Amino acid sequence: MSILSSAVDVLRCFSSTRHDVTVTDLVTLLGMPKSNASRLLRAMRDEGLLETVGESKRYRPSLLLNQVGHLYRFAASLIDRADAIVGRVSDQIGHTGYISVRRGNEIVGVTAHPGRHALRVVTSIGDRIPAFASSTGRALLARLSDEEVRALYPAGFTPPSATAPQDMDELLARLAIVRRAGFAESHDEAVHGVRAISVAVGDPTTGDEVALCLSFPAATVEPAERLAIIRSLGQGAAEIAALIQDKRFIPLNLSIAETAP
Amino acid sequence: MSILSSAVDVLRCFSSTRHDVTVTDLVTLLGMPKSNASRLLRAMRDEGLLETVGESKRYRPSLLLNQVGHLYRFAASLIDRADAIVGRVSDQIGHTGYISVRRGNEIVGVTAHPGRHALRVVTSIGDRIPAFASSTGRALLARLSDEEVRALYPAGFTPPSATAPQDMDELLARLAIVRRAGFAESHDEAVHGVRAISVAVGDPTTGDEVALCLSFPAATVEPAERLAIIRSLGQGAAEIAALIQDKRFIPLNLSIAETAP
DNA sequence: CCTTTAAGTTCCATTAAATGGAACTGAAGT
DNA sequence: ACTTCAGTTCCATTTAATGGAACTTAAAGG
Known part of the structure; x- marks a missing residue:
């Protein structure tokens, strides 16, 4: 060696x-x-x-x-762009925002913007979490075909909580919703009492894909604020998608956001 | 090799x-x-x-x-502490703050907090600038003895501008002032129209030393605000110095700050 | 203070990997 | 189809990495 x-x-x-x-x-x-x-x-x-x-x-x-590590976000300029958007939304809403990338069937946080509220979600950069059981993960998985998703889990998976997808069929069903809605949502999955909303965008020239996510305590966010988060993230991601010509970008479908809880 | x-x-x-x-x-x-x-x-x-x-x-x-690079600031926890202080002062004052470390006779920026004002100083992480011709550099050099400073410049140096120290004698004279005042100041040295104020603090157990700096357009800062910056940085650094028992820390001497321009 | 144990370093013959020149492949432009 | 340039692979040679054991240092125990 x-x-x-x-x-x-x-x-x-x-x-x-x-x-x-x-x-x-x-x-x-x-x-x-x-x-x-x-x-x-x-x-x-x-x-x-x-x-x-x-x-x-x-x-x-x-x-x-x-x-050198610091340069990563500029070398992967998609990350820098996404970070700017998430920072803006996080500032505006006051809740924690972060951006993540997928490595195989895991998600890794790359940058984070802590919220302003006393009760805030704390994220740790560099920690790996399962892709299927997080909104960021599903936002990114939704960019793959069902076959590609299945290939990531040759041995299936073990759900970490009752609100996470319990098996491959449920995961694929939820990814189908993400593909129609343009955003992914989680509730009580990794951390109890925490909701998160994510959208994904990718750079066709470099192959990079990132998820933009806002995470907040479920109890403190009213439906109207939830919609505002979805709208802000979706618009921000759409700006990036237009700029870098991401053909696989899934535009926001707000009517689904309004009906879903 | x-x-x-x-x-x-x-x-x-x-x-x-x-x-x-x-x-x-x-x-x-x-x-x-x-x-x-x-x-x-x-x-x-x-x-x-x-x-x-x-x-x-x-x-x-x-x-x-x-x-791994991201961990550096936690491994060198002094950097993390200093960054928190500079972030707080930068938020409060609205001007750009950053922290730097010395490597030989050069200074490297490690973290930065961009200011809120339209006219703000932009710093680039990782760039190296000469230690003798910056407030951060002199704040750190002031922690060395005159002999150690001389040893860093066996061949002397070339001043980049008229307000930078022109030779070793002037540098040592200005370091002596820093040692009495507890802070270092620069004006038009690296960038025209920019002033900067720095204080340094070190961790005796790890040997790490960092400079906390606020940088701002010279024209927009009144004497009272300048004093506020000096006071905030000095107090923040003093907190750290007390916590980690930095015996070489130079406490602020505000009377010198008030007489100097 | 001397002993004991743990942590780290150095030595050396063996084994494995890095090197650089040159030949080869492949892609872009003329 | 030819030329050019960027990148890769091949091979014998040179050089560095390896791991066991002996050695040095540093902290813990009596």
Whole structure:
């Protein structure tokens, strides 16, 4: 195996709950000999991928990674555009907004705008959640054909809550609604008491696809405000879709939004 | 040379003006054989460091790098704390705020909060500017001894503008003022018409040091508002310094702020 | 203070991967 | 159909990575 692969394994060890690693962390997490772990961490630091934390033996991601990672949103300029829209809507409504991408059958948050309200939904960038059981996920899955969706779940899936799709048939039925409505909605799925509304848009030239989402406590949002969120997100996404000529974009169908709960 | 070193060279090719690279880019930028460039980019993509842009032969940083890079601010929790303070002050004052770190004799922006005013200072994350010719840089340099500062400039420096320090003696004289005043100030140095005010704080346990900065158009800020900025930044930094027991922190001396222009 | 254990580093022969020149493929323009 | 340029694959050579064990350091226990 290439040292590159080991280096990436090290990077994958970092998470929102593990901000730095030591030689023994690598030995236990990756099962590598400590001689390797020791040299690898030092090499990565010498090359500038990692930094040592003060004088300790702890290693954390470097400023270089921070800067290069920061470029991602510009390299994938769709993300930057979508983030601007979500930021605007989040500011206007006051609830938490974020944008997510799909990797296989999982959804990863990329940027977030915390809401202004005391009771707000907190999202953590970089965490992975199942695509089928979230509004962002279904907004993105709705851009695929039923066959492609089935292919993502060769072994089916286990619903995390009663309001999530319970099986493939229910998922496909809900995706069909998303395709007609132009937005996806969730209620009590990942987090109890939380609703979320998402729309998806994609860039045909790069193949990138993102979901724009607003998430809020179910109890505090009146039907009129819910419609306002749907309208704002839908219009914002439509602007992007027009700009980048996303032919698969599903325009909003407000009459469905009004009848649905 | 290790492939790790080449991979990092590739990452360093990315910048705010180069969001993706091709095989030939690497050949010209790094002078490597194209056989290497081709395999290296593919290997980095296969390992998850890079992504291909759609179906093209262009490579950009990956989502993984975005996520790991994002952790930097939490791993270096001083940055997160400082960012919260600057965000609060920026919101309150309405002008652009950002935080920076020093790498050798250069300053790198890490996070930014754009101001609300129509005429606002725009900062670009990740760009490097000379430490001696910026308020953030001098706030950080003031934490070093004169000998350490001299050691950073073995060959002296070239002032970028008339209001920047013109030579080492002037720089040291201005750092001495920063050490008494507890804040650093710039005017027309990097950008004409722009003033900036910075304070620095450091974490003794990790060795991290950051500068908190507010930057604004010189023409639109009255003396009273300037004092308010200095007070807010100084108090915010003092909170952090107390929390993390930064013994080298320089408390604000408002009487100097009032006499200086 | 000395002992014990854990954590990290260095050494070395073995094994595996990276290198660069050149030949090859494929696509874009003339 | 020809030319040109970008990118990929091949192969023998060179170079680096590997993992076991010995060694050094640092913290915990008596």
